[in-house]
Amino acid sequence: MKFHWESLRSKHHKGSVALFIHHRQWLLTWRLYLLVSMLVTSACTVPPSDKSPTKDFAPTTPTVSDTLEPPRLLKVALIASAPDYFVYRGRPRGFVFDLSKILARRWQRRLQVEVARDEQEALQWLKTGRVEIAAIGTPLTDEASDGLIAGPAMEHSDSVLVSRNGQSPITIAALEGSTAADDLVGRCVPPCQQQIVPRPKSTWGFLKAFQEGRLKSQGILIPRRYAEAFIKMHPQLQIREGWGTSRPVSWWLHPRDQDLLVDLASFLKDIQKQQLYPVLRYRYYSQPQWMILRSRPFVRTDLGGVMTPWDPILKAAGRLQGFDWHLLGAIILRESGHNRHAVSSAGARGPVQLMPGTAKELGVDDPSDPAQAIPAAARYLRRLINRYSSATSYSDQRLMALAAYNVGPGHVDDARILARQLQLDPNKWWEGVALALPLLNKSAYGLKARHGPCQGRTAVGYAEDVEMLYDQYQQVLPQVLLERDGGTP
Template identity: 30%
Template sequence: MHDQSSRSGAFPAVKTCHWRGLKGPYLTLVLLCLLVSGCSRPTVLERIQQEQVLHVITRDAPAIYYQDQDGPGGVEYELAKRFADHLGVELRLQVADNLGEIFSILDQDYTHFAAAGLSVTESRRQRFRFSPPYMQARPLVIFRRGVDRPLEPADLEGLKLVVLANSSHEQRLVRLAKLHPGISWTARADIDSLGLLAAVNEGEFDAAVLDSNELAMNHVFFPDVLKGFPLAAKVDFAWAFPAGADDSLLNEARSFFRDIRQNGTLAQILERHYGHLDRLNYVGARTFVHHLRRRLPTYQALFLEAAETYDVDWRLLAAIGYQESHWRPNAVSPTGVRGLMMLTQNTAEYIGVSDRLDPRQSIMGGARYFKRVLGMIPENIKEPDRTWFALASYNVGFGHLEDARILAETDGKNPDRWLDVKEYLPLLAHKEWYSKTKHGYARGYEPVVYVQNIRRYFDVLAWMEPADPSAQMVAEEEEESLEQTLELPAGETDVADLDSSPVLPLMPAAL
């Protein structure tokens, strides 16, 4: 297990530490209470409130917990942090190196619970206790492009297969091997889900088993990894609690999950992390990374200048520019929208752009316009939804966005949540709905796709490029490695041939 505290100094409410010695304070409190006052042993929840710290063990993975230059993130982190806030205590994260370590710490009761992307299986139920599930996913067989696609368990015989050690997938393979003796695998404790994907993508292994949510989160970085077949039905994911602890904390967790499910918070967290992951297919991923390497350096300084001028993340501006024109300064649409940021004539006049085909004017103008649109979004709408609303407004217009928000509110949904409003924007293309609105018809499907695409492009840029290039943290060999993984298989169309095609919303990936 490793200590992440050195990377989280800017976030004092979230600390990470080694687990060793955590029981000492508990024992001291209990003994003092018994000796001085003769009181009964406090419950787990009472000890947490006395110490004012919630100890949670997790693991590094994009879908679970991570640290970047913007601070901690991940579905499990957000849920655990909200639970700690619900209890009114500090969250102290312990980051384990692998699943085996997590289970060992739970067995020894050295943490309050594990929030580590754990699926609920019968064998684990016999060992731990679980909170209500917060999401479901499907265990998938994935394989490398060029390998015959496995369609059923028998097809795994003879393949070089890899899984994470101590995972539920390894347990499933043990059962399958009894029916198909030709199935063999390597169980790795030294890598995480990203390492597993890389091992398949680079040809070290033919296939692997991975949860569908982790594939969706990371597939864009490993486009030579393809989906084979589901190894089982959907499984629940939940927090795991030590078997020997009392029910006080688990009951509080049950109440917490009931509340966030009922008030929509849980759905909003899951949408934030998974609601945009189906927008970048294999060709789109290769094309984007190719252009990131070849075209973006020409305009990166301009995006940085615009970002500094208008206080917007340059990677978001670059993602908008890519969605608009694939970073082509001379791009022109059939309707006369033109330039790298694809400004209309009216918009250009509104923001003072005289030459839409000039890259600097286009980028500075696009940033200026986005900042103005962002300023129109009601202040009570919090990030990141505020940015998603601004992007939709940038695409379809503020009036149509407001129409969709009113439709959502009239229908009993939350007009301040992108999760709800994005369901109503497409209705603006249907007369039965737009006839009820102030601004009338709009191609409401487009802003939904537009926002999802930009969110995905931003994901890749955030992974490959620092927010501040002067503090470069991405090694050149890492970028070179990613470029190599995205090279075209023999006989396929080169990305350069795609430049003559119109810029259209990407089709959903076939995950």
């Protein structure tokens, strides 16, 4: 039997060629699919073109989710003190601050912190409606609270006598309006001499005044929770004995906010059950080494005034571009945590996290060099601020610029157009752009936008984080740092 080798070889060759061509077609199709998928799911980290789209891209029939409202504010008054609220290496921290953040997140509210000088100022803000909660955590007399209501008890604390080591106090001081003052009046008998210190002075400020020798008394009477935290930072002081009965420690509310009282009780019950409260309590009140460290001015921005390792560069850049240099400090903290060698997953580098294309456009050879990167970031931010000059207020203008810094100006332009189509205000942040920008991550909107879909919710969160940092810097930094070096645009 003869085999037709040439015929078989020819058939085999033709089959191999056909299989090869089919394989190449399949491979090209798969590569094209991957390329389209990458373009559609792009995270939009490179600033897009400055051109604005003109074509409508909102769905013809808005869905229920398109009925948007800005998040409600939760305004909380608190007092600057090492355990409750302070700025550590540029970042706001503290027991009360962390609790307030968790509370706002649970209630789906946007936290706005108001820093009061003392308990009485916080209560006054509560009476006038400037804040909804006075998170002071200090037991007060009925006269001092003046008709306001104490929220659910978070814990209980008695008054204790604090003095210097080896000293027997004769004259004892207490703050006016505090329950410690009532305890002092009821128990101080000769040879004990009492001294009631008038406001304004916070409980923590009262402790500092005694520790620094600015009070004439040899001892002070204060709530135990503050005394135990303070002597861990200043071991030259001691707790001698407890005076008076244990009283509830609560946040304060206005009598008209009964619903808020119920919600706050539910929140405190949940965080106690989940062990969040004792964990935060231990972190800020009971760790001696951590408390000693955070009492040092060189790491406390609100004490020493140092925001970043490159403050002189920030000041010069802010002055040159005509805006408050503290805004640059807030951006650097949010972008890199003051790490000049930071590299993001998207490829952004340096303290201000410049993408390679943006760095090249701004003339930056080394994004990790603060002397190059920070002035370039200031120029870029000024360009973005000017871009949104039609915004209703400078705050709206600044927030749009911050979002554009994060996600690219083209996407913010798309969000403004979408806001107009959804009958929102494109010149306002909270009532317009902040509501429209997250929608660009949805295919119904993002695929029709000129610059495509993007992680709009991330950009909104970024802008709000930087704005909150900037707002708190202006409230708690030393007065010498609050002078605007370049003026307000």
